[in-house]
Amino acid sequence: MTESFSHLTAQMPLAPAIQAWEMYLNDQGRSPNTVKAFLSDVRILTQFLPPDRSLGAITTEDLNRYFDWMEKERGVPCSPKTLARRITSTKSFFRWLHQFGVLLVDPAEKVANRSVLAPLPTVLTEKERLLVLDVANKHRTDKKPDARPIALLSLLLSTGIKKSECLGIHLNHIELDDPEGPYVFIRYASPANRYKERKIDLTDEWLTVYREYLAQYEPVDQLFPWSPRRLEYLLEDISDEAGLEKHLSFVMCRWTCSLTDHNNGVEPDRIRQKLGISKIQWREIKMKLRKLSREED
DSSP: OOGGGTTOOTTSOHHHHHHHHHHHHHHTTOOHHHHHHHHHHHHTHHHHSOTTOOGGGOOHHHHHHHHHHHHHTSSSOOOHHHHHHHHHHHHHHHHHHHHTTSOSSOTTTTSOOOOOOOOOOOOOOHHHHHHHHHHHHHGGGSSSOOOHHHHHHHHHHHHOOOHHHHHTOBGGGEESOOTTOOEEEEOOSSGGGGGGOEEEEOOHHHHHHHHHHHHHHOOSSBSSOSOHHHHHHHHHHHHHHTTOSSOOOHHHHHHHHHHHHHHTTOOHHHHHHHHTOOHHHHHHHHHHHHHHHHHHO
């Protein structure tokens, strides 16, 4: 155990261990929202267990009763998705205590996960996808030509990147002269997210638009130097111009890109790598893509 956490013992109560875990999560570069959610989930356990219960005295049976209480008896609504997340947070906390030698046995190891499939996402049909691309593309020939709408939209629909990843792209992340073809390098500042870093191929069509966009806007560092909300408005404007009832968003573009690849027969593991997700995360996404594809038939 690192020196910062060497004071923890199995005889201590929960509260100081949770405080130490907070320090650990911050040291690992976890986002403030992630840390806040983890801590909020685990602190509820202090409401359930007797205040004098030590870490080493907590059993698997205690934790199973705790989750039953949270689900059925606590009196505060707890959706299946929230319950599943709280189980995951609690297992993560006790696994940390076990890995750092505070606990000889991990009481949460045998607590069953309760996975919940979220509803199917909203995607663009192929007809809608072509329509919004056409609407965005028409801005290139306006009286005052504007390549920004098509530069943003076509990048999202061809790469499937997330909003935060799009905002994190800098001009030097775009490689045009690689022998194997142009690509964008999706990078992360936090070491905890390095496994999500990846190279995604860029299309010749997008490169043409990209050069027009550079000439018009002359960005210096960040590819799209605007606030997240401004870019969201840009997508919504395209959606309105196209007359869609759906609200075009970063998430919708990501799912539409994945579904397009899926329907075009792209190898599943290539889609997973393109999205920058783990094999465990891919299981649910693959299931949803299959369902979405069947709905389109």
